[in-house]
Amino acid sequence: xxxxxxxxxxxxxxxxxxxxxxxxxxxxxxxxxxxxxxxxxxxxxxxxxxxxxxxxxxxxxxxxxxxxxxxxxxxxxxxxxxxxxxxxxxxxxxxxxxxxxxxxxxxxxxxxxx
Amino acid sequence: xxxxxxxxxxxxxxxxxxxxxxxxxxxxxxxxxxxxxxxxxxxxxxxxxxxxxxxxxxxxxxxxxxxxxxxxxxxxxxxxxxxxxxxxxxxxxxxxxxxxxxxxxxxxxxxxxxx
Numbered sequence: 001x002x003x004x005x006x007x008x009x010x011x012x013x014x015x016x017x018x019x020x021x022x023x024x025x026x027x028x029x030x031x032x033x034x035x036x037x038x039x040x041x042x043x044x045x046x047x048x049x050x051x052x053x054x055x056x057x058x059x060x061x062x063x064x065x066x067x068x069x070x071x072x073x074x075x076x077x078x079x080x081x082x083x084x085x086x087x088x089x090x091x092x093x094x095x096x097x098x099x100x101x102x103x104x105x106x107x108x109x110x111x112x113x114x
Numbered sequence: 115x116x117x118x119x120x121x122x123x124x125x126x127x128x129x130x131x132x133x134x135x136x137x138x139x140x141x142x143x144x145x146x147x148x149x150x151x152x153x154x155x156x157x158x159x160x161x162x163x164x165x166x167x168x169x170x171x172x173x174x175x176x177x178x179x180x181x182x183x184x185x186x187x188x189x190x191x192x193x194x195x196x197x198x199x200x201x202x203x204x205x206x207x208x209x210x211x212x213x214x215x216x217x218x219x220x221x222x223x224x225x226x227x228x229x
Contacts, residue, residue, distance in 0.1 A: 008154055032215035043204055043223055044204070044220050100147070103159075
């Protein structure tokens with residue numbers, strides 16, 4: 001069983017809809033939770049970063065972490081065609097000696113249709 | 115603004131050949147890592163380094179070697195290429211922080227096919 005599970009999609013939504021993405025994980029040592037966005041044939045780029053449980057909002061993006069349920073979510077409001085990409089959740093225990101090792105979910109492909 | 119630079123972008127190898135994937139960063143980051151990305155598998159850590167002269171294995175290290183002689187460079191060597199190593203390889207760098215995890219900056223990737 002993978003440490004981090006993520007539905008691969010694809011998730012197709014009309015422009016302006018809310019996109020809802022989530023990941024579940026099994027390792028209770030994870031403390032840092034990230035969402036990376038990856039456009040086709042490009043490297044991942046950090047979208048959201050959250051420490052421990054709680055919510056974080058940045059423009060149209062909201063990240064939620066529920067450590068008690070080992071469940072994290074990303075919501076994209078007013079989705080745009082430019083949001084079409086693969087979204088990867090990533091987690092880390094954050095220990096300095098661990099070299100910032102990240103454990104990734106498999107990624108969810110999102111398609112926003114005009 | 116170079117960031118993390120990977121070369122080559124594409125490569126086709128024959129089974130048994132060896133090669134080195136290059137990675138360089140100009141942000142003076144202590145941490146560097148190599149990941150491979152396969153369909154539906156996300157990114158999996160191959161090797162990582164916490165500073166010049168210090169490397170360690172990740173989740174899928176077999177068949178790969180690394181070394182880190184400078185802060186800037188972190189090459190990945192395939193010793194004897196196998197079809198199972200067909201993948202997209204990403205190099206990442208990040209700064210160290212006592213407080214915990216930090217943003218990883220990724221290169222554009224190297225698409226490797228082993229035939």
